[in-house]
Amino acid sequence: MSNAKVTLGMIGCGYWGPNLLRNYAELEGCRVKAVADRAEDRRRYIQKNYPEVATPLDGAEILKDPEIQAVIVATPAASHAQLVEEALNAGKDVFVEKPLAMNTDDAVRLCRLADEKGRILMVGHTFLYNAAVRDLKKRIDSGEVGKVHYLYSQRLNLGIVRSDVNASWNLAPHDVSISNYLLNAAPIRVSANGVRALQPEAARLEDVVFMSLTYPNDVVMHTHVSWLDPRKVRTLTVVGDKRMIVYDDVAADKLYIYDRGITRGEKVIEEQPSDFARFKMITRAGDLTIPNLRLPEPLSVECAHFVECVAQRKTPLTDGWSGVAVTAALEAADRSLAAGGAPVEIVIPKKG
Ligand SMILES: NC(=O)c1ccc[n+]([C@@H]2O[C@H](COP(=O)([O-])OP(=O)(O)OC[C@H]3O[C@@H](n4cnc5c(N)ncnc54)[C@H](O)[C@@H]3O)[C@@H](O)[C@H]2O)c1
Structure with a gap:
């Protein structure tokens, strides 16, 4: 492996860009x-x-600089598809903030373009570089949690109100990318309801979204995202048949592992038998374990991963296709919002 440094250029350095730049x-x-x-x-x-x-004033300077090998795009979501396309066509590897694009067709097109050009395309799904989320995934993959019945998350705060995208496109990429990662799958159906409280009606932007995603095997993920809430909350609860785990991103200790559950016991003998057999429900209220995790800043892990992928030509953990799965879910959620919460199938085009 060469010791040469990867030379980077960045487009967009507003609220979030400085964190990436640092x-x-x-x-x-x-x-x-x-x-x-x-x-x-x-x-x-x-x-x-x-x-x-x-x-420079705009990205064109960066794209025509032959010394710059890779470009970081941290502009508002609606500009991602065009800037990523221009960067890939200029022969650059690309790191783009979430969401990859505002519709699935664009997202797929960018993945195919990256493949065709032999370029690395990585999406900033930051939470997949978070040690607590990774520890949680290990516990699910190892069987410690058992069969996952359902998950739910809340990502709430008072602000920051965006006027370019709704709360779903701004906040839920985190929740969808986390649940896709934890479940090793993509959702197949979504139903979403929202609240428009702050923005002009013509903008049609939800400040609050309640979204239910159905994964294969009927695993349900429910997420509630909002920038109109009295408290900053960032929790995810995973309920399995062996363990229940709460991930609290704003607490000092991030993971709470409950050896708790309810299992079906013996059949109840009824004096007047009903149509369905009834069983005793046995509650297990075991210990709570709080692991002592080493927590490097997720962004530093994410940035190091991108540089490593560029230097070693490796496929990133959060490659373009992981961005396609998130974009497809959010696009379908928008359709469900417009249809008053009706379930909408999520179609994810295949690679290749
Ligand atoms: N991973 C995370 O946790 C996280 C958190 C916040 C925001 N984000 C993402 O970061 C991205 C940027 O969000 P933000 O809150 O920083 O937005 P922002 O509006 O605060 O900043 C965007 C900046 O890009 C500049 N810009 C826009 N178009 C440009 C262009 N074509 N050329 C050059 N400069 C341009 C603007 O002048 C502005 O300074 C979004 O995709 C958002 O979803 C990610």
């Missing part, structure tokens, strides 16, 4: 050469904090 700038294996942002105050921020980094 992590990429701190990594050994890469160098950030240029960051483009249309907003003057953002360019001033970069010039002040990273004087060695060039600050």
Whole structure:
């Protein structure tokens, strides 16, 4: 393996971009050469904090620089598809923030383009680089949790209100990507209800979304996302037949493993037998275990993974196709929202 550093360029450095920039700038294996942002105050921020980094006005400068091997796209969601396409066509590897695109056709097209050009395409599904989520997955994969019956999550806060996408496109990519990862599957159906409280009606943007995703084998994932809530909540509960686990991202200890459950006991002998057999339900209220996890900043793990994939030509954990699965679920959720919560099938095109 060569020791040469990967030279990076970045497009968009608003609210989230600085977190990516800090992590990429701190990594050994890469160098950030240029960051483009249309907003003057953002360019001033970069010039002040990273004087060695060039600050062009837009991404075209970055795309035509032959020294820049890979591009990070951290602009608003609606611009992702076009910028990623331009970067891939310019021969760059690409890291794009979630969501990969605003519709499944665009997402698939970008994956195929990346394959055709032999480029790396990675989506910023940050939580898959989180040690607590990875520990939770290990416990599911090892059989410790048993058969997963259902999961549910809440991602709530007061703000930040976005006016370019609804709460589902802004917040639920995290929840959908986490549940796809934990279940090793993609959802097949979605039903979603939303609340429009803040935005002009013509914008048709939900501030709150309640989304139920059905996975193969009737596993149900329910997520509630909102930027109109009194408290910051980020929890995910997994209920299996052997263990129940709560992941609380805002608590000091992230994982709570409950040896709790209810199992079916003996048949109840009834004086007047009914049509259905009845069974005793035995409650198991065992111990709560809180593992002591080593928690590196997920973003640093994510950024290091992208640089490693670029340097070693490896397929990222969160490759373009993982972005397709998330995009397809969110697109179907939009259709369900428009149809008053009616179930909508999620169609995910096959690779190739
Ligand atoms: N992974 C996470 O936890 C996380 C958290 C927040 C946001 N995000 C994602 O990060 C992305 C950016 O979100 P944000 O909140 O930083 O948005 P933002 O609006 O605060 O910042 C976007 C920046 O991009 C610049 N920009 C837009 N189009 C451009 C173009 N064509 N060329 C150059 N500059 C351009 C704007 O001037 C702005 O400074 C979104 O995709 C969002 O979903 C991810």
